[in-house]
Amino acid sequence: MDRYGNDGRANARTRGLTRRDLVSRSLAAAAGVTLGGGRAAAARAAAPAINVGVLLPLSGANAQFGINARNGIELVADRINAGGGIRALEGATINLVVADATSNPATAATVAQRLISRNSVVAVLGAFASSLTLAVSEVTERRRIPLLTMSFSDQITGRGFKYVFQVVSKASVIGKAQFEYTLGIAKAAGETLDRVAIMYEDTAYGTSQATGLRAAAKEAGIEVVMDEAYPLGITDVTPLIGKLRASGARAVFPVSYLNDSILIIRTMRQQRLDIPAIGGAAGYVIPDFHRALGEYAEGVLSVNTSNYDLAPEETRAFRERYGYFMVHEAIEHAATMHLLARAIEAAKSARPEAVREALAAGRVCDGIVKALPGGCVAFDRTGLNTETYPIMVQWRGAELVTVYPEQVARAKPAWRS
Amino acid sequence: MKRPLRSLPAVAVVGLAFAAPLALDPLGYPMRVLTLVFLFAAMGQAWNLLGGLANQVSLGHAAFFGIGAYTSTILLRDHGLTPWIGMLVGGAIAAAAAVALSIPTFRLRGHYFALATLAFGEVMRVVANSWSEVTGGPVGISVPFLGDDAAMFQFTSSVPYYYIMLAALVGVSLVFWRVKAGRLGYRLRALKENPEAAEVIGVDTYRAKLAAMLVSAFITALLGTLYAQLNYFFDPDTIFGLATVSVRMALVAIVGGLGSVWGPIAGAAFLIPVEEFANAFFTNQAAGVSQLFYSLLLIAVILLEPRGLVALGGRAARLARREGRP
């Protein structure tokens, strides 16, 4: 029930905003065809608002994550507007232009083109899935518009692009941390891990994170007794768990979205296989995981790129407004909004070029950014945030608690075997 | 006497399309939408060769599209070969794949053929996902960025892409028109009407279907390269996707009207802008509204005229003539 109420509230808010918008947009669209770019300038003069493109998968298989991310961005944008807007620009307000990236990269790229030329956005935030973000970045780079993202495929910052900014660690780094942190936690509990298993969905996210896991295992000299990819949308994981059982692994690293992660945990239970499963974020760190598994979620560890308990005072408002804890994709997208606002303040301008310079030069350590491990964001030349690192979280009841590494841990990790 | 008059609208449309960029923002959104319209119209036209003329409904053309995109991109990445040549290699591989596919499938009728080709597309998707050493796997593949270099099929401006897609559409439409008017078209029509009767009057139905399939697959692969060069990035799930490519290609042809040269053009000119419009109009609305609107419109068009937009246009024109009479 809570969900309906919350969605309703969020929609009512945006809808109020849209009706006005729609009229002006359809008029402008009609004019735009013939007059080209003339209308954007006129719109900007009429209202002191800064258009920010928000491009997320709001339909299709990733809708859940896209909606979470949108909620995070809205929270920060509303807070900025309520606090008097952008001071350096005479209190100009942030106007979010939210668009559905669908699950098709080509569509996402076209929508990005529209946000840039129709809505004259100062920057684009999004687009959650790496494939969408990569496609969008090809457009934003050519149009010289900053793109702020939390997609962590290594390719994103690996192409020498100047206008892409990535707030969390790369997938290979996350995979490596997933492995090394587990080793650290096990060692502290007096366990030795000599044989481990890796299983991952054959998506961009799964394969690139598995690469990091594999490299870390090799470095640590630990035998990987099972290393299996499986198709996204698998409906029966029994063969997978059969192989896991036969492999004699002492711990398993599954990298998967929600459906598979639930299937994996339940099937392990069925087959009375109780080696620890250390999740690879995504499906393991959303409220639905606990809702689906109940007591079986207790004590499950997962790597993560941020967590709400690192900055409770900043993330509380999210829970109050939407009814669930501030999930990592919401935190990280909220951080992109916050960074963008800071950059506009610093640049004293909403010109994309100036904002890019401010983003590249600045270092931000306040607001929602505090919920990122490391607490600060500063970008290197490739656009990667150099101040953050992955963390390990653990389910305690219906909450996710940061347990590793020690400098940010909110509780001691429990090793269950 | 009749010919020049009949091709007048075609010439007018093409002329208008060629002139349009003069009035449009070269980096703007309308240019992008039009470019996509041309690309998808060309894809629908390629599909139309087999689906429209021979009534062989393929739901696996993404296989050829993806083969084209991957071949030219991999050749560029690993051997520095320009996509202008790479696309021909891709076309050849796709044609070979079409022959391989034809062996188990050409005996199949109707739905069986459609679903077997669908499985073929899925096979290619799994292969591209699994064969990471070559394809880059599920993370996808980026076209290496080389700056403005026409010889390497890269342009920083979007105007060249616009003309390339337009030229592709005109080219594919001419091929379609020639095939339809030629002997192959005659054979395909015969086997479409009645395969048994066609055999009896001496049409080698297997060869006719294979010829149509080869041309269609070859062209589809070329268009796959164009897509790759336009977007600079793709992954197996998109390029070999059932919904993103296979169904869309067929949809463009069907919504427009099967077997006519104007069908895919009308279909793309309707579907792509409508989808964009829905996405833009319902911006800031609850998630899912724009897709819902798009799908309802699709249903409405098919209910209104199952034979497609061209037939609907014809009906409207007849109606108008009747109204006009005193």
Added chain:
Amino acid sequence: MDLLQAVVNGALIGGVYAVTSIGLTLVFGVMEIVNFAHAAFLMLGMYIAYHAWAAWGIDPLFGSLIALVVVFVLGAVLQRTLIMPILRAPQVSQIFLTVGLLLALENTALLAFGSEFRSVQTPYQTSALRIGGIFVSVPYLAAFLMSVASGAALSLFLRRTDVGRAMRATAQNPTAARLVGIDVTRMYWIAFGLGTGLTAFGGAVILPYMTVFPTVGGQFVVLMFTVVVLGGLGSIPGAMIGGLVVGVIQSVSALLFPIHLQNLVLFLVFIAVLAVRPTGLLGAGR
């Protein structure tokens, strides 16, 4: 032992594939429409069972009956309003009407139910029987038994009741059926309602081990088509066998090949079977 485990497991899963596909084949058999929206009805069945569980604590295995009834009505209405007008349209137009319907149902579900992943909690969902050295997952077994029961009920219905016999006659030859006084139009909507209802039923019985979200059908749609075509379009025994075959192929291929090639093996077998038998294993060869 591994092989036996794989076969048992594949058969249990395959039973569910069978029941979800029977609806598809029934609809095709009676009115020769390939319904691409079919998997969306599976999703609806899962949502109905989920909400019955969330609101009243009804176990999805029983909630499946609610799903069956509700979706039967919905299916019948959709048949009368959307499918009926295009029954005589070209095959391709029918395909695309149902593709449109698929998109419409998925996005309506997104608006109505939200994007969350929903899952029920039942006491048996993490238990398994151990027979010899073989694990038999209880939720799989329950879903399998429910599927078999529904398949048997459908087959009784088609053989023993007047409506069922009339439906079979319509499937064999609509013109002749009309001549002997069967209300063919009525058969159409009953068949469509029944087909979609059964699929919703299948969705509900797998809810104890699957998670529901608006696009969950996408995981099943290609499988369903494979099952139905393998068995022969329109053949109900064919769908049963096709379901089991697909389940066992998936499960056994995981022993021999890397698991991510599971579907590759399946589709290659599928194309190969069609090459040898162009109308499927039990196809009537229409």
